[in-house]
Amino acid sequence: MTTKFVPSGSQTVGPFFSIGLQHMIDAQAERHTASGMIELRGKVIDRDDAPVVDALLEFWCADRIESFATLEPRGDGLPSGFYRAATNAEGNYRIKATRPGPAPFGDGTYQAPHFLVLFFARGLLRHLITRVYFPMAQENDTDHVLLQVPVARRHTLIAHADSQENHVFHWDIVLQGADETAFFAW
Amino acid sequence: MESMTTVQIAIAGTQPEFCFPPYVSSLARSPRLPLIVLPETLTERSGPVFGHGLIGKTDHDLTLQHDGEPLGERIFVHGRVLDEDGRPVRGALIEVWQANAAGRYRHKVDGHDAPLDPNFSGAGRMITDAEGRYFFKTIKPGAYPWANHHNAWRPAHIHFSLFGAGILSRLVTQMYFPGDPLQALDPIFNSISDESARLRLVSRLDMETSRPNYALAYAFDIVLRGHGDTPFEEAW
Numbered sequence: 001m002t003t004k005f006v007p008s009g010s011q012t013v014g015p016f017f018s019i020g021l022q023h024m025i026d027a028q029a030e031r032h033t034a035s036g037m038i039e040l041r042g043k044v045i046d047r048d049d050a051p052v053v054d055a056l057l058e059f060w061c062a063d064r065i066e067s068f069a070t071l072e073p074r075g076d077g078l079p080s081g082f083y084r085a086a087t088n089a090e091g092n093y094r095i096k097a098t099r100p101g102p103a104p105f106g107d108g109t110y111q112a113p114h115f116l117v118l119f120f121a122r123g124l125l126r127h128l129i130t131r132v133y134f135p136m137a138q139e140n141d142t143d144h145v146l147l148q149v150p151v152a153r154r155h156t157l158i159a160h161a162d163s164q165e166n167h168v169f170h171w172d173i174v175l176q177g178a179d180e181t182a183f184f185a186w
Numbered sequence: 187m188e189s190m191t192t193v194q195i196a197i198a199g200t201q202p203e204f205c206f207p208p209y210v211s212s213l214a215r216s217p218r219l220p221l222i223v224l225p226e227t228l229t230e231r232s233g234p235v236f237g238h239g240l241i242g243k244t245d246h247d248l249t250l251q252h253d254g255e256p257l258g259e260r261i262f263v264h265g266r267v268l269d270e271d272g273r274p275v276r277g278a279l280i281e282v283w284q285a286n287a288a289g290r291y292r293h294k295v296d297g298h299d300a301p302l303d304p305n306f307s308g309a310g311r312m313i314t315d316a317e318g319r320y321f322f323k324t325i326k327p328g329a330y331p332w333a334n335h336h337n338a339w340r341p342a343h344i345h346f347s348l349f350g351a352g353i354l355s356r357l358v359t360q361m362y363f364p365g366d367p368l369q370a371l372d373p374i375f376n377s378i379s380d381e382s383a384r385l386r387l388v389s390r391l392d393m394e395t396s397r398p399n400y401a402l403a404y405a406f407d408i409v410l411r412g413h414g415d416t417p418f419e420e421a422w
Contacts, residue, residue, distance in 0.1 A: 005272045005409045006200050009378040011360040011388055012209075014345065016293040020283025020309045021347060027240070047214040054295075059354045062232045077240030104228050116229050118356055123215030125202030125377045127358060129224065130195075145189065145225050153219070175215050183217050184224035186193055186354065 015054045017084035017086075017120070024084050027076060039168045040115075040132070040159060041094040044087050046123075047176040051091025055121040059083040059132075063101040063113065083115075099167070102139060112139035112146065119173065119183075129184045132171050133158045144157075149182045156181045193224040193354060194411070198412035199335025199380035208373035210334050218220070230265030233353035236279040238313060238337070245311045247286075248324040253300065256306035258287025258325035262395060262403035263361070267318045267348065269412045278410070281311045281347040289342075298330050329368055341368035341375060361406045362388045 013021075021095055022041075033123040044052040051144050061081045073079045085093040102110035112133050121139055133140055146154060156179065159171035204216035224230065244250040249260060267275040285291045291365040292308055308327075312320050327342050343360040350357075362369055369375050369388070369412065378384040386407075395403035 005198060005270050006383060007267055007270060008199055008357060008359055008408045009383050010357060011374055011377075011387070012343075013358045015295055015321065016283065016291045017347075019291060019293055019307070020281045020311070023309075023311075024240070028262060048311065050214070050238045052215065053365035058356075060232075060234065062229045065228060065232050073235055073239065075237075075239050077237035079234035079236060081354060082234035092249060106228055111227060111229070114229070114274035116353060118353070119356055121215060122209035122211075122305060123209075124204065125206055126204065127356070128204075128217065131229075145227065146336065148222055150222075156387075176218050180217055180219045182219075183221055184193065185195055186224070 012122055012125050013056055013120040013127075015122045017054075018057055021056060021084070022086065024078070025086060028083060031074075031076060031078065036099065037096045037167070038099045039094065039096050039173060040171060041092065042090050042171040042173065043089060043151065044093065044121075044173045045175065049076075049177075051087070051090050052121055053087055053091050053118075053148070055087040055091075055093070055119065057085045057087075057093050057095075058086075059095060059097065059116050060116040060117040061097070061100045061103070063103040065104070080177075082083075100134070105144060109142075110139060112137045113144040114143075114145075128175075129186055130173075130181055131157055131184075135159060135161050148184055153180075153182045190227040193226050193230060194419055197310065197380075200378065200383040204343065206373065206377045209377060221343050230354055232354055235277060236313065236349060240279070241311055241313060246298035246322045248267065248306065248308065248310050248322065248395075250323075251307050252305040254305040256286065256304075256325050257294050257308075258328075259332075260323070260401040261326050261403055262321065262323055262397075263344065263389070263406060264392075264395060264403065265406040265408060267314050267320065267350065267408050267410060269350065269355075269410055273346040274314070274316070275350040275410055275412075276314055276316050278314040278318070278320075279311065279349045280305050280314065282309070282324075282344055283309045284324065284327040284344040285330055287328050289330030294372045300330065305322050311414065326363070334373060339368055339371070341372050346408065348410060349351070350412060352412050355406060355410040355412045357408070357410055358385060359408070361404075362386055363404065366389055
């Protein structure tokens with residue numbers, strides 16, 4: 001297969017992205033009032049343990065898709081399964097989301113519940129790709145993607161339960177250092 | 187899982203490195219441990235589709251969002267969004283943001299001593315048509331100083347965020363203007379080492395689309411990752 005068109009180069013999202021991208025966060029906040037939602041929250045830190053106060057995070061969950069397809073938007077133009085967040089002055093982010101279920105792997109088996117996460121910030125010339133999984137999901141032990149991650153780093157992709165009811169989860173991102181979050185190549 | 191497809195890696199030089207020392211803030215924010223090969227599952231092969239419900243009636247005209255006209259040089263920006271086979275990406279969400287003509291962003295952390303324009307917010311969004319085309323009207327942004335190194339100035343640019351077919355097509359980039367001598371001095375622009383890939387971020391003056399006695403036009407085509415084998419449903 002010959003690639004005729006090389007993908008355009010990435011450039012940093014910079015410190016001012018809220019001008020163009022905040023509208024979707026606000027629109028999501030208005031619609032997420034249904035019960036049965038989970039909350040995922042955490043902190044982002046850099047090499048020096050300093051909070052990353054100007055990061056953009058996007059979460060994608062394909063658990064309701066059974067084939068090569070997309071989830072269609074609702075009347076407000078927002079698709080299901082996609083969530084955008086920005087960190088605040090303390091480096092904290094938070095989303096409210098439909099609880100991910102097991103997503104088809106494509107070979108008849110299922111992946112452990114997860115979000116694919118895209119991470120953007122000033123200082124990153126191209127975005128980072130990672131995944132977040134949930135604690136005590138039996139499928140975590142057999143998830144084909146999680147098994148690609150060295151055992152010693154696997155915990156960096158698994159959120160902690162923050163509530164007895166198991167609907168609030170905590171997941172921190174470490175951009176660099178000994179406990180660096182596992183990121184995927186692209 | 188011997189036959190597992192994995193996520194495609196960019197051709198060397200056509201994308202920036204995560205750590206690029208001339209861009210000082212990359213030093214503390216880029217990963218150092220090895221990046222991990224990602225199996226391409228349904229999660230990676232699918233993606234969100236955005237609908238026109240997200241687009242307001244002046245979102246494609248940044249000069250119409252206030253009572254008066256913003257100051258500065260009025261311009262048109264347009265182009266096509268294509269996939270790696272050169273096929274149009276229709277239904278792609280494009281979000282743009284930029285500084286005003288004086289080089290000032292309407293943002294609380296922008297401390298540049300240049301005036302805000304009460305008639306300019308600097309945000310727009312649109313969805314590509316069946317031929318992958320987009321079009322918007324704005325004013326040409328100014329250059330502005332930043333703290334990366336002594337006397338550092340960003341070349342004039344417009345930020346672009348795009349969603350194509352599938353989450354892996356996601357791209358955030360910047361569009362530059364032709365003939366700007368600040369590009370040669372800018373570590374962000376020069377983080378793309380492949381010259382032809384770098385120059386594709388510079389828009390082209392397009393006299394055909396310009397309107398005499400009204401506005402110049404700049405053409406800027408964007409190629410997103412993916413081969414169009416992800417079915418892309420009608421979103422509206």
